[in-house]
Amino acid sequence: MVDHTHYDAVIVGGGHNGLVAAAYLAGAGRRVLLLERLEQTGGAAVSTRPFSGVDARLSRYSYLVSLLPPQIVAELGLRLELRRRSVSSYTPAVRDGRATGLLVGSDTSATRESFERLTGSDREFAAWQRFYAMTGRVAERVFPTLTEPLPDRAALRDRVGDRAAWQALFERPLGEAVEEHFADDLVRGVVLTDGLIGTFAGAHDASLRQNACFLYHVVGGGTGDWDVPVGGMGAVTDALAAAARGAGAELRTGHEVVGIAADDHRAEVTYRHRDTERTVGADRVLVNASPRELALLLGEEPPPAQDGAQFKVNMVLRRLPRLADPSVGASDAFAGTFHVGEGYRALDRAYREAAAGGLPQAPPSEIYCHSLTDSSILGGPHAEAGWHTMTLFGLHTPAALFRSDNEGTRERLLAATLAELDRHLGEPLADCLARDAEGRPCVEAKTPVDLERELRLPGGNIFHRDLTFPFADEEAREAGPGSAAARRWGVATDRDTVLLCGAGAVRGGGVSGIPGHNAAMAALGR
Known part of the structure; x- marks a missing residue:
């Protein structure tokens, strides 16, 4: 059936970027229809209660916020609170037969002492300070460009204004910079992990995929800080949906787009x-x-999926587990990012094992406890009883490992991942897990294949495809496909009337709203 209604803009998909685009366009007086396949908006940035009888509203897929520009929050009038974590990370280790670890936080003196206890000197701490002062300067200069017309490579290099930093982050494999700055294996691994979140690459990968991933993890807000959304990730997208509706956009959930027909003048959406x-x-x-x-919706041959490589585990605990390291309390260690199996050599081993087609023997992962910063996601009785949520994000687990037996491989990887965590605890994690109304442990695991099925992320890739650097090839920007406005904002497709507004756009990836903002600016001709 043909509906003779015509819209200035139809948005396909109600994830956070689609909601940002809808809010901007409707706010500019455009007639906007947003169509979402699922029964709620939010996409991968949602909060759910996955365990029966347990009142815990978990950020099911994405879980922290760094790249969402304050500009978007202010311009859309979002009612949203983000809280800074006092602890950045804790990484357990065993040195000379004793359990120890590295605690990095906002207290510079305590962080220095932790480095000295781990390494025996202040050299690694001084190197840490120098390295992150460098990334901080890059962040200050790069982050504002993400909501501006897309610069070319030379323009962004000039904006950075630091030849050594440019080469370290944009020109040479990240592993070279890590090895030049740091000597300790554990410290090297902590730095490298920001280049591996959802990205299957080695430290010295010639593609520089790890560099692009690292860049997006250290530039957010111009500081690189990762904040906790109060109320969970669903609070972010609920605020965006309210802003879009308030501006006049029409949001329809349970409406699946099955086809797009478009030329350079008009489009139709079925x-x-x-x-x-x-x-x-x-x-x-x-x-x-x-x-x-998009290619499938247009009836075209789709490009090969660029697989994701992550393992997401959601848990609810009756209490936090004791640590093997007596120098740090669990409430500090789990308040930031708790690194497991992420020494530099261990990460390389895990990558090589996965690249050879097997699960990592010691699966690397990162864990944090949302409820230590924001207890509002727990129902009153659970919060009062000291319950907590825990999120684990595993690395180096590409989709190919799960294709033949997703369920069985998921269970084997979950067991190995939790066993690796137990090596650094003073008690088994299983003893701390809450149980649902049926008496089952509150543990939910998601593989890339699960994400592909549930969210239609190709290969389970949380970035839709490999991340790219936030600049344009000058020749493509001047004469590539799509309209000049779309190329200028990094959202072009090969049809003038179709724009990318999701993570697959240039400067996409992460919960940022940046592609949604940029596609709206292109559509408005700004």
């Missing part, structure tokens, strides 16, 4: 709701889905 298909017209279609999904 969607299915229950058993009925309808088609609406649009001046612009903004696609908050992967480039691979």
Whole structure:
């Protein structure tokens, strides 16, 4: 059935970027329709209660915020609170047969003492200070460009204004900079992990995928800080949905887009709701889905999926576990990012094992406890009883490892991952887990194959495809596909009327709203 309604913009997908685009366009007086396949908006940035009888609202897929610009929060009038974590990270270790670890936080003196206890001198702490002062200067200069027209490589290099920093982050494999600055294996690993979140690469990968991933993890807000969204990640997208509706956008959930027809002047979007298909017209279609999904909607041969490589585990605990390291309390260690199996050599071993087609023998992972910073996600009785949520994010687990036996491989990896964590605890984690209404442990694990099925992320890739640096090839920007405005903002497709507004756009990835903002600016001709 053809619906003769015509919109200025139809947005495909109600994840956070689609909601940002809807809010901007509707706020500018455009007639906007947003279509979301699932029964709620939010995409991968949602909060759910996955355990029956347990009142814990977990950030099910994405869980922290760094890249969301204050500019977007202010311009859209978002009612949103982000809290800074006092602890950045804790990394357990065994040195000379004793349990110890590295605690990095806002207290510079305590951080220095932790480095000295671990390494026996202040050299690594001084190197840490120098290295992150360098990334901080890059962050101050790069982050503001993410919501500006896309610079070319030379313009961004000039903006950075630091030849050594540019080479370390943009030109040479990240492993070279890590090895030049740091000597301790554990410290090297802590630094490298920011280049491996959801990205399957080695420290010296010639593609520099790890460099692009690292950059996006250290530039957020111009500081690189990662903050806790009060109320969980769903509070972020609920605020965005309210802003879009308040501006006049029409949001329809349970409406699956099944086709797009477009030329350089107009477009039509066909969607299915229950058993009925309808088609609406649009001046612009903004696609908050992967480039691979867009090709399928256009009826084209899709590009190969660029697989994701992460393992997400959600848990609820009756109490935090004791640590093997007596120098730090669990409430400090788990308040930041708790690194497991992420020494530099251990990360390389895990990468090589996974690249050879096997699960890592000592799976590396990162853990944090949302409820230590924001207890509002727990129901009153659970919070009063000292319950906590725990999120684990595993590295070097590409989708290919799960293709033949997703369920069995998931269970084997979960067991190995929790066993690796137990090596650094003073008691088994299993003794601390809460149980749901049926008496089952409150543990939920998601593989890349699960994310592909549930969220249509190609290969489970949380970034939709490999991340790229936040600059344009000058020739492509001047004469590439799509309209000049779309190229200028890094959201072009090969059709003038279709724009990318999701993580697959240039400067996409992470919960940022940046691609949604930039696609809206292109659609408005700004």
